[in-house]
Amino acid sequence: MLRWLRILVTALAAVMGIGMLVIAALLWLRLSQPPLPELPEQVALPEGAVPAAVTFARDWLVVVTEAGEVLLYDRQGRLRETVQP
Known part of the structure; x- marks a missing residue:
């Protein structure tokens, strides 16, 4: 035992x-x-917008601000669409 x-x-x-x-x-x-990729320098957020989340897609860059606004950028950093909450 x-x-x-x-x-x-x-x-x-x-x-x-x-x-x-x-x-x-x-x-x-x-x-x-490796850390996540940084926000490209050519992306300019609107005045007073503070990013809460960033998503890198194949052809798009999506930024969600702390106010809940969704900003859609193309790969060159141009703002294509804004979605308000």
Whole structure:
């Protein structure tokens, strides 16, 4: 019985050690990814608009302001459409 308990405790310690290594590896992989692309310099937000979210699509750039306004830009940075909440 004592031998069985020793094997069980050793196996548990090994599984916990492997789990800690897996968690450390996943954190390292996720945190070493490059940051999100920055807003292109040619994009000019309207006066007083503060961006809350930015989405990069294939042909469009969508900026949602803190006021809830949706601004749609093309790849050259020209404002194409504005959607009010």
